[in-house]
Amino acid sequence: MFPVIFVSLGPGEPELITVKGLKALQAGDCIFCPETLSKEGERVSRAAGILLQLGIPENMLCRFPLPMSKQRENALSAYDRIYSEASALRQQGKKVCIVAEGDAGFYSSIHYIYDKLQADGIPVDHIPGIPAFIAAGALGGLHVASLEERLTVIPGIATVEDIERLTSENSAIVIMKLSRCTDEIHRCIRLHPEYRYHYFENVGTPAERYLNDSKQIAALRFPYFSLLIIRTGAF
């Protein structure tokens, strides 16, 4: 029997999936794909958009709603349901894939299903993918970290003091989930105009945006799909 395969889709641009990931999807019988409800009550799924652009037919997708609230219980019960459905389909000999944007093991709550399957002795496989911050670095033409520089990734709970400490320790910084720390980022830009700020939004989609003018960045409200790279190094 086949393992349940966690396929990383990359940041948004369909061509940024790996060959291995695409082959797994094309060979799959059922592809579990998260979707969320927009403020207007519309069902949206960036993952499904990538799959359709890759030529995966809609009838192979098993879309499932994923609550985005900070209350983890709702998301966990959605994942428990996918766990049961995925393991039942696998028992029937089906090839099951579960997809995640970016890399499926990098700030990806879907990994909870992976852990649960593995804990129950069900074979799993994780096909790696390009995380959004790596694609962002390429879009901005950045050397994300160089020479002796360290790299710290912060999941949206950054303070100015954290950023000051990290830069003094020669660390480049990636801040994800930016909408969680908008005010602190604005404050940091006011206090430290000497840092270099690289702001990215919706990388790999038609709405993609890259700004490195700190005044412009300081005037923004950050959407969910945005991240910031802060560097102080010479290049």
Ligand code: SAH
């Ligand atoms: N597994 C993903 C990360 C998911 S966490 C990965 O490997 O990249 C969600 C956060 O990732 C968002 O809040 C945002 O900070 C970042 N992100 C994901 N996709 C993005 C994109 N296309 N453009 C900019 N930021 C993105």
